[in-house]
Amino acid sequence: MTETILKNGRVWLDGHIQTCDLLIENAKIKAIGQNLTSPTAKVIDVSNQLVAPGLVDLHVHLRDPGQTAKETIKTGSLAAAHGGFTTIGAMPNVTPVPDTAEQIATLVARNANEGVVHIKQYAPITKQRRAGALTDFAAMKTAGAFAVSNDGSGVQDAGSMFQALKEAQANDLPLAAHVEEDKLLFGGVMNAGAPAKRLGLPGIINAAETSQLARDLELAQQTGAHYHMCHVSTAESVRLIRQAKAAGIKVTCEVTPHHLLLSDDMIKGDDANFKMNPPLRSEQDRQALVAGLLDGTINCIATDHAPHTAAEKQQGFLKSPFGIVGSETAFSLLYTHFVKENIFSLNQLLNWLSTKPAQIFGLKNTGYLGLGTVADIAVFDLNTATTIETDTFLSKGHNSPFIGQSVFGTTTLTLVAGKVAYQKGGTTK
Numbered sequence: 001m002t003e004t005i006l007k008n009g010r011v012w013l014d015g016h017i018q019t020c021d022l023l024i025e026n027a028k029i030k031a032i033g034q035n036l037t038s039p040t041a042k043v044i045d046v047s048n049q050l051v052a053p054g055l056v057d058l059h060v061h062l063r064d065p066g067q068t069a070k071e072t073i074k075t076g077s078l079a080a081a082h083g084g085f086t087t088i089g090a091m092p093n094v095t096p097v098p099d100t101a102e103q104i105a106t107l108v109a110r111n112a113n114e115g116v117v118h119i120k121q122y123a124p125i126t127k128q129r130r131a132g133a134l135t136d137f138a139a140m141k142t143a144g145a146f147a148v149s150n151d152g153s154g155v156q157d158a159g160s161m162f163q164a165l166k167e168a169q170a171n172d173l174p175l176a177a178h179v180e181e182d183k184l185l186f187g188g189v190m191n192a193g194a195p196a197k198r199l200g201l202p203g204i205i206n207a208a209e210t211s212q213l214a215r216d217l218e219l220a221q222q223t224g225a226h227y228h229m230c231h232v233s234t235a236e237s238v239r240l241i242r243q244a245k246a247a248g249i250k251v252t253c254e255v256t257p258h259h260l261l262l263s264d265d266m267i268k269g270d271d272a273n274f275k276m277n278p279p280l281r282s283e284q285d286r287q288a289l290v291a292g293l294l295d296g297t298i299n300c301i302a303t304d305h306a307p308h309t310a311a312e313k314q315q316g317f318l319k320s321p322f323g324i325v326g327s328e329t330a331f332s333l334l335y336t337h338f339v340k341e342n343i344f345s346l347n348q349l350l351n352w353l354s355t356k357p358a359q360i361f362g363l364k365n366t367g368y369l370g371l372g373t374v375a376d377i378a379v380f381d382l383n384t385a386t387t388i389e390t391d392t393f394l395s396k397g398h399n400s401p402f403i404g405q406s407v408f409g410t411t412t413l414t415l416v417a418g419k420v421a422y423q424k425g426g427t428t429k
């Protein structure tokens with residue numbers, strides 16, 4: 001038996017912060033209270049630190065197999081633990097595309113063996129993530145997939161999306177949609193607007209996202225499936241989802257930290273660390289995303305952690321791949337810029353990063369703290385400013401526009417099922 005006592009933390013319990021100790025026995029929280037003792041427990045002093053449920057990130061790219069120079073299951077999960085995440089959803093845009101039950105079963109086993117956090121696996125919607133045949137959703141679910149997604153590209157034809165939503169509904173699997181109409185891209189690499197014109201770069205219009213979203217919401221209504229929109233980026237998408245929810249359509253969605261924090265007018269030069277899909281939109285769009293979270297239209301925050309190599313990202317806006325890393329900076333950036341600025345409460349932020357994502361995807365035993373729950377726990381230092389530096393990153397990807405920023409809320413400890421997955425200044429396995 002192993003026992004740990006987290007002493008004197010500011011613990012987020014049932015929506016309130018209270019100062020108390022947690023006694024963890026093996027994988028579970030055995031006691032919550034004042035002055036807990038046990039002769040055999042390892043005691044970790046977390047005085048004045050925030051003790052939260054391990055965060056849940058529904059959207060990460062682990063690049064394994066196929067692109068392990070960018071990331072691996074091990075490094076991607078270490079990065080998640082460093083950010084306080086204890087459960088992540090891994091996208092299936094890896095090489096080869098895991099579109100058979102056997103491949104999904106292999107990935108699920110590898111995730112469990114090589115990951116330091118809980119890793120839920122997405123199965124692709126279509127074979128090779130290309131137009132054409134669907135994967136076998138029932139077999140994917142049996143093999144361990146928790147949802148389906150073609151993330152990285154939109155499903156271009158309505159017929160495939162309609163069939164996919166019917167299958168998703170029949171198999172009780174959420175369908176997470178990367179919503180992007182290829183025919184409306186016109187070679188764009190950043191948001192269409194004044195900043196793109198200034199930089200002389202081709203733009204991506206909002207309708208590349210929202211026209212396909214409008215189609216999908218109609219199909220979701222027809223089929224009754226759980227449709228989850230990945231990385232919402234435009235004001236029009238927020239409006240469409242708000243209307244769809246009011247009409248009783250089973251739709252949920254996520255927004256990324258970077259779309260909440262940045263807009264296209266902050267792109268000052270040809271720096272591909274600002275290049276991601278969907279692109280950073282206008283300041284008005286950014287504000288609509290914040291408003292959408294606050295009024296419940298947007299359900300949760302997910303990072304879309306998308307590591308690439310330095311060599312790839314050095315190619316500039318036109319040539320480099322889309323995507324930025326996010327696991328290791330999400331909580332501290334959001335805490336610093338939204339909670340400390342009184343735009344979000346700490347309670348709201350923790351909900352959007354833990355309880356809500358677990359709830360909407362029906363993930364059991366995660367996303368909240370309580371007596372008897374699995375000890376997936378993140379501890380954050382809210383009082384000390386630190387600088388975001390790639391030296392501290394455990395991800396192989398350093399492609400972040402936030403390097404050099406000063407933030408509060410760095411992770412000091414992450415426990416996954418009672419075991420240390422990350423400890424500041426300590427060993428990381």
Ligand SMILES: NC(=O)N[C@@H](CC(=O)O)C(=O)O
Pocket residue numbers: 061093151152153178275276277278304306307321322323324
């Ligand atoms: N977000 C990105 O810009 N890139 C993602 C794909 C995706 O999330 O669409 C990637 O896999 O690199």
Ligand SMILES: [Zn+2]
Pocket residue numbers: 151152153178230231277278
């Ligand atoms: Zn995507």
Ligand SMILES: [Zn+2]
Pocket residue numbers: 059060061091151152304306
């Ligand atoms: Zn993605």
